[in-house]
Amino acid sequence: MPRILGIDLGTTNSLIAQVRDGKPEVIRDPQTGESLLPSVVHFAEDGTILVGQAAREAEVRGTGTTVASIKRFMGIGMEHVNLDDRRQFPLVEPTEGPVKLIINGEETTPPQLSAHVLRELKRRAEAVLGGEADQVVITVPAYFNDSQRQATRDAGRLAGLNVLRLLNEPTAASLAYGLDKRDPGVIAVYDLGGGTFDISILKLNDGIFEVLATNGNTRLGGDDFDRRFAQWIVEGAAKELDRPDLLKSRHVWALARREAERAKIRLSDDQETLMQLEIPGSHTEYRVLITRSQYEDMIRDIAERTLRPCRQALKDAGIAPAEVDEVVMVGGSTRVPLVRSLVREFFQTEPRVGIDPDEVVALGAAVQADILAGGTNDMLLLDVVPLSLGIETMGGVMTRIIHRNTTIPCSVMEEFTTPADNVTHIDIHVLQGEREFARDNRSLARFKLPVEPMPAGMARVKVMFLIDANGILSVTAIDEKTGREHTVEVKPSYGLTDEQVEQMLIESFDYAEQDVTNRLLAEAKVEAESVLLYTGKALRDGADLLGETERKQIEVATDALRNTLGGDDRVPILDATHALNEVTRPLAERLMNRSIQQLVKDRRVDEIAV
């Protein structure tokens, strides 16, 4: 039986999983035991590339270029990019064409960036399982259109993976949940990730998972909560400290987003929390207390935007909210209490949160991988195309040829003729979307059908549009005389052509890619530097909270760590980092308590200058 693994390529975190002894399991990082790999890539000024947690840490140091949430840019054009995106990412100037970024003076594309993350997952699996791990199933948001799916497949190719199937995330989650459920029923999967939102309504019956309808928003997720929160923090800081320049600093925004994300997580458990924003280049900090209720008011309108797709999906499925037997919550952002209560209220059911919402999609992908490998044959997914497919016709109208929520694979035969005398080819523009006019829908691709010169309307070309099990379109032209078929080469509007992908693959072999040992060493050093930085700060801020003995202990541990940084062995660095963390822990707690007390006492922003 071939080895096929399941990958969740998420906006915020990615995972890889496989079925072992009939059970799906996430493959963890052999060193840290972590299941999540942050979907973050860092390019240092010297050309070093870091992926994952190390990349996240490098981001807050403010040097080099860090890219996160790449999924937002997969398969879209520069015209779909907004101001926030430009603020956060080094995007190219033009406002047309496929999305490109400039890093260390070179142009790169979202699939290439995602490939770094995928390559890291591949390495992890190979390290743990031994042998090759190149056959995979990768999940995508159900609401991803054709371009976005192609971009994901391209990323897989660039990472040296054979992507056997693209699987919709909510459907994957339902597979993971459906393992122990054999009762027939209707389930709704509410999937709110870092950058995308999906809602799918499925009917489960005897191992068959039939998607009735799916809807969503590929530009809505936890990132939006964080951006709103970060804006509030930075604006507050700029005002309080009289530093309008902070609003323009990419470093400050990165720090604010990080704090926003952390505070959001704390507020899921606590009713209030203290926010701290470090002001780079100074020894000042902006601090403010925020309550859960204030946070919920801040993000409410964003969270409520998820309800409209829910309404539409139920309508398309012909199901009333009360007929839904189970609601499954997927995605880290569903931990936010406001989101849970909105869902509970909408569906009038207590949502199911049994499986870790961060892992459930990867586990489902592993199950699908097992189905494809022939390991499981009593479960089958019947998924749908999320958006209508059409072609541009007279008057700039989009004529639908495949309706949304049609079960895939599906195919449709269309006949075309020439609009004028003696033309040598027919131009077809393929679109995806629900709007009436072509210009309001997403352009997918264009292709030309060669014809013999004839009077207008005489030539007839039959074309078969096939959407496969991945939700990806292929086009075949049929010669009416001979009955012979030939695949039509389709030029993607926002994607890479096969030649471009091949060229990139060739170039990547020339890359001075870090070998595994060097990379782990670099990561350990970055972590050490972060801890040293924090310790220095803590010693200054908490000078009055420290006794002589404790201070000596910290200084000794600091020196010990510094001494390991010159070497090539990461084990002593890791050990010394751990030791320093331990010895500074009591001081850190005291600092935190003092800050909260001061703020609660006079409710004013505190400034600690040294």
Next chain:
Amino acid sequence: MTEVTVGEIIHNPDSRDHFEVLGLPRRLVLDQDALSRHYYALSRKYHPDFHQTGSAAERVASLRRTAAVNEAHKTLRDPVARGRWWLEFNGHRLGTNPSVPPDLAMLVFEVQEALESLRGEPEGSGRDEVRERRREVEAERTARLAALEANFGKWDALLDGGSREPLLDELRGLLAEISYLNTLLRDIDRTAETPEAR
């Protein structure tokens, strides 16, 4: 035309007849349970997920056959789609005739009036009026859907040599009216949801 046996189902995956594709008896009044059962069984047989490790030819065949099974299921599952397909299968087209069916002319006029007043006065009592008209339109549609089922029953009862023309005419008429009512409902929903009308 080759027949294939899948478990207890004998079907023809390459047929133009959706009933044959699913191995169902040609009964327009459909047994929904049998439809689901055949659909699931044939999906398990042909779906690409179970032919991943096969040859290229096998994978292409699996893809095409699954598309055919999906198409047949989608068409037969919904009575209106079933009726439209049956009309075309018997050599007739519905046509894109947008003119108002005479029986509905009065209701259509009332709906247009209600929508107009709602557009003009978004906060007025027009909303209730529109809601009431919408209920009427839905009732008309429900009645016609029932008539459609009755028409299907007549087809099933038709003996060889019986006259199909009157049944085809009735079918065409009902489908045209249902289509018109659907468009009307869509227009109502679109107008009533726009920001101006809120």
